[in-house]
Amino acid sequence: MSTAAPVVTGTGVEPTFREKMADLWAQMKAHKVSYLFIAPFGILFFIFTVLPILVSFGLSFTYFNMVQPPQWVGWENYLRMFLSDDVFLIAVKNTLLFAVITGPVSYLLCFVFAWLINELKPKLRAFLTLLFYAPSISANAYLVWRFLFDGDTYGWINGQLLYWGIIDRPIQWLIDTTWMMPIVIMVTLWMSLGVSFLTFIAGLQGIDPMYYEAAAIDGVKNRWQELWFVTLPMMRPYLMFGAIIAITQSFTATQSIQALTGPTPTDWATWTIVQHMQDHATARYEMGYASAMAVLLFFAMVFMQKMVQRLLKKVG
Amino acid sequence: MALDLSLRHRRLSRSTGGDLVIFTMLAAGAAFMAMPMVYTISNAFKPLNELFIYPPQFLVRHPTMDNFNDLFVLMAKSWVPVSRYFFNSLFIVAAGTAGNVVFGSLCAYALSKHSFPGKRVFNELILLSLMFAGAVLLIPHYLTISYLGWMNTYAAIIVPAWAMTLGVFLMRNFIDAMVHDTLLEAARMDGANEFDCYWRIAMPIVKPAWLTLIILAFQSLWGNQGSLYLYAEQLKPLPYALGQIVGGGIGRAGAAAAVTVILMIVPITVFVINQSQIVQTMGTSGITGE
Numbered sequence: 075m076s077t078a079a080p081v082v083t084g085t086g087v088e089p090t091f092r093e094k095m096a097d098l099w100a101q102m103k104a105h106k107v108s109y110l111f112i113a114p115f116g117i118l119f120f121i122f123t124v125l126p127i128l129v130s131f132g133l134s135f136t137y138f139n140m141v142q143p144p145q146w147v148g149w150e151n152y153l154r155m156f157l158s159d160d161v162f163l164i165a166v167k168n169t170l171l172f173a174v175i176t177g178p179v180s181y182l183l184c185f186v187f188a189w190l191i192n193e194l195k196p197k198l199r200a201f202l203t204l205l206f207y208a209p210s211i212s213a214n215a216y217l218v219w220r221f222l223f224d225g226d227t228y229g230w231i232n233g234q235l236l237y238w239g240i241i242d243r244p245i246q247w248l249i250d251t252t253w254m255m256p257i258v259i260m261v262t263l264w265m266s267l268g269v270s271f272l273t274f275i276a277g278l279q280g281i282d283p284m285y286y287e288a289a290a291i292d293g294v295k296n297r298w299q300e301l302w303f304v305t306l307p308m309m310r311p312y313l314m315f316g317a318i319i320a321i322t323q324s325f326t327a328t329q330s331i332q333a334l335t336g337p338t339p340t341d342w343a344t345w346t347i348v349q350h351m352q353d354h355a356t357a358r359y360e361m362g363y364a365s366a367m368a369v370l371l372f373f374a375m376v377f378m379q380k381m382v383q384r385l386l387k388k389v390g
Numbered sequence: 391m392a393l394d395l396s397l398r399h400r401r402l403s404r405s406t407g408g409d410l411v412i413f414t415m416l417a418a419g420a421a422f423m424a425m426p427m428v429y430t431i432s433n434a435f436k437p438l439n440e441l442f443i444y445p446p447q448f449l450v451r452h453p454t455m456d457n458f459n460d461l462f463v464l465m466a467k468s469w470v471p472v473s474r475y476f477f478n479s480l481f482i483v484a485a486g487t488a489g490n491v492v493f494g495s496l497c498a499y500a501l502s503k504h505s506f507p508g509k510r511v512f513n514e515l516i517l518l519s520l521m522f523a524g525a526v527l528l529i530p531h532y533l534t535i536s537y538l539g540w541m542n543t544y545a546a547i548i549v550p551a552w553a554m555t556l557g558v559f560l561m562r563n564f565i566d567a568m569v570h571d572t573l574l575e576a577a578r579m580d581g582a583n584e585f586d587c588y589w590r591i592a593m594p595i596v597k598p599a600w601l602t603l604i605i606l607a608f609q610s611l612w613g614n615q616g617s618l619y620l621y622a623e624q625l626k627p628l629p630y631a632l633g634q635i636v637g638g639g640i641g642r643a644g645a646a647a648a649v650t651v652i653l654m655i656v657p658i659t660v661f662v663i664n665q666s667q668i669v670q671t672m673g674t675s676g677i678t679g680e
Contacts, residue, residue, distance in 0.1 A: 098507055105506035107584050112512070115497035118553035123519045126530035130522070140529065187419065190412050200665040204658070205420040208427045211609065211657050218426040230448065267423070269606060273560065276598035279668060280568050297408065311563040318520060318559075326523050352525045361529060368526040375521040 134366035139359045151366035162367070164342045165350040168255070169325060172346060175259055177324035180266030181316055187267060188274035189305070203275060209265035216330040219261045223247040223334075251343040254335050258344050261334060262327055270316035277312035281305065306389050313389065317382045325375050328352065347371050430654060433647040434458070441643055457644035461652075464635050464645055470623050472631065479612070479628040482544055486551035487607040491600050493552050498561030499588045503574060513562075519555050528618075535619060546619035551611055557603050564599035565592055601664050608660050612653075629653055 089097065102109070134151055136144035155162050191202050209216075222230045224247075232244040247253045281304075289304045306313070328348045335344045347367060355364035428449070433441065435453040465472045500506075501513055531550070540546040569592045577587050593600070615630040632653065636646035 101507050105504065108500045108504040108506040108509075111496045111500035111504070111584070111588070115493040115553060115558060116512070118493070118549065119516070119519075119555065119558075121534060122531065122550045122553045123527075123555060124515065126527040126534070127519060127522050129530045130526050133526075187416075190416055196666075200662065200668075202416060202420055203665055204662060205424045205427075207661065208423055211654070211661060216426075218429050221429070264423070269556070269560075272602045272605065273563075276564070276602045276668060277567065279598050280564070280596075296405065308567075311567040315560065315563045318517070322520055328525075348523050348525060351523065355526055355529070361526070365526050368523045372518075372522050376518065379517075379521065 130365040130368055133362050134369045136362045138361040138365075140361055141359070144362065147362065151363045152370070154363065155367065155370065161342055161345065162347075162350055165345050165347045168342070168344060169346045169348075171255070172259060172262075172327070173321075173324040176262045176266065176327070177320045180263055180324065181270065181320040183263065184267055184270040184316060184320075185274055185313075188271055188278060189301070192275060192278040203272075206267045207271060210268040210271075216261050216265060216333050219257070219264075219334060220248075223257060248335050249340050251341050254339060254343045258331050258334055262324075262330060265330065266323070268319075268323075270319045273312050273315055273319075274309070277309055278305070281308045310386065310389065313386055314383065317386060318379060321375055321378050321382065325371060325378075427654070430647070430650050434651040436644075436647070438644050441647070457648040460642075461635070461645040461648045464642075468631065468635065470626075470631075472628075474624060475626060475628045475631040478544075478625055482547050482614070482616070482627055483608055483611045485544070486548045486611045487604055489548065489552035490554050490557050490607045491603050494554070494557035494603065495561045495593065495596075495600060496588065498558045498565055499592055501558070502562050502565040503569065503571070503587075503592070504584075516555055516559055516562075520559065532618065540619070542620060542622055542625065544620075544625065547611070547614060547616050551607065554607065554610070557607065560603055560606075561596065561599055564596045568595050568599075598668050601667050605657075605661055605664055609657050612657055 133144060135146060135148060137147050137150075138144035187206055191199050191206070194202065204211075224230070224232065226232070226244055229244065229247070231247070232241075235241045236244065245253065247257060285304050285308065286300065289300060294300050294303060326348045328346065331344050331346065332349065339345055348371070351364045351367040351371075354360045354367070432448070432450045434457055435455070436450045437452060437454045437456060440447065440451060501509060501516075535541060535546050535550075538545075540549070573591060574587050577591050582590070613629065614627065615633065616625075616627055617630060620626050632649045636642045636649050
């Protein structure tokens, strides 16, 4: 039953399927230590992440209201998104606008600040890291902006503007469609120095100072050359990591948006795909339709990630 | 020049003018970012009349400990002793974080340094799973937990935390970048087994990585109220309990401000200890420098 020994295939003879399987099995046995390393995480990963995602893919082709068993509807959910759901199209437009701005800008901010902070002495560096990371560490820090941008005269910004006579009546910052998106984008950028920022700092710390000394001797003159020829190439794995975080966060940010402009924003001005999806999943019990949106968003993000990966290969 | 020397390590390719511009930028940025912390802390020390003053004030004028006193009085009256909530939080956060770091780094080590059938598929799966929006997974996740019979147990929060994908992804990137194959080869020649290679060589080198991972895991678990899976009062974590205490309307606005500070202090403490460790790593790696 078990064919432990590696199967040697003769030259020029195509191995049969059976032989290939036997060969694979032999290889797997040879690497059983690797599988032991992976097993604890791998099993849990499969149960709590892979399986639910596969279920969602399946559900995206059904009508499922969580009470009756799912009914197969084919591509109907996908057609509905583009043909008969106007709000979804608004959400797509908003999500793209939001992601195109916050994704790259937050990514650059994370890197630039990590890079600048990295040169400081340890104590000062730890202190500044804390300050820059503060909006991410205080879980609902964006609430401070609610207070600042409150639409009535109690709002701090309105209060100041009125006091100095710049405006004569309060601006409804979070209800007026001209202001909503810019404010949401600004607040998101403000709290975007999170995971990637920490990763970049840790990554920069891992670069051996020796490389910089060698580069300086080899004729690297200023910090820009050093950045391009030494730092960026050494940072490539972390840059990829940061890019993926930037993509996922910019495409799926919801909590802060909702906290600022409320569960139903004026004229859907800050309504995003994930909000639309949550609405259908948790308020309307249309799991099939919500899953279809998740699947679509998934492919959009994978596409973005592949593009960015190509771009990053050219860096440094 | 004197200022520069006191603030950072001097490097060869640097101009003083550039340094000044950068320090100014950093200071401005830091002030802007520190705003929510300053505001939250300041609020906690505001007497009630200052919390509702017009025009609203950013900073406290007459600091007082009233809010904290109120909170402690309210906490003493809770049905389940506060120490129990505290223990729950501590247990969930510690067990969840430890599991995530250990399982995650074990897996990441194999994914980075071994080659075996299925490795590429697994790596790709981890990357792809990060791209799937979590909201629709809530229902399948809930069904899984209840199928496993973990409803109303710590396991419902802790075990899924062990499989947080971001951790493996982070660790793998660091091991790729920082642990050189030659080092592992040498260790194997000296008779080290794979576990030794992982535990005694790779892990010490990627210390900044797992310190970062601890912060991430800690933060996500600390904020978890567990309200979906834990319904016995004895099992609920501290943030939930404090939320309940201050949820009593506008009269408890002062206590609520105090709660925000208490909930913020813990992650900040962990963060500060952690960051100082990263700094130390830097100090030692300069000496051993491979």
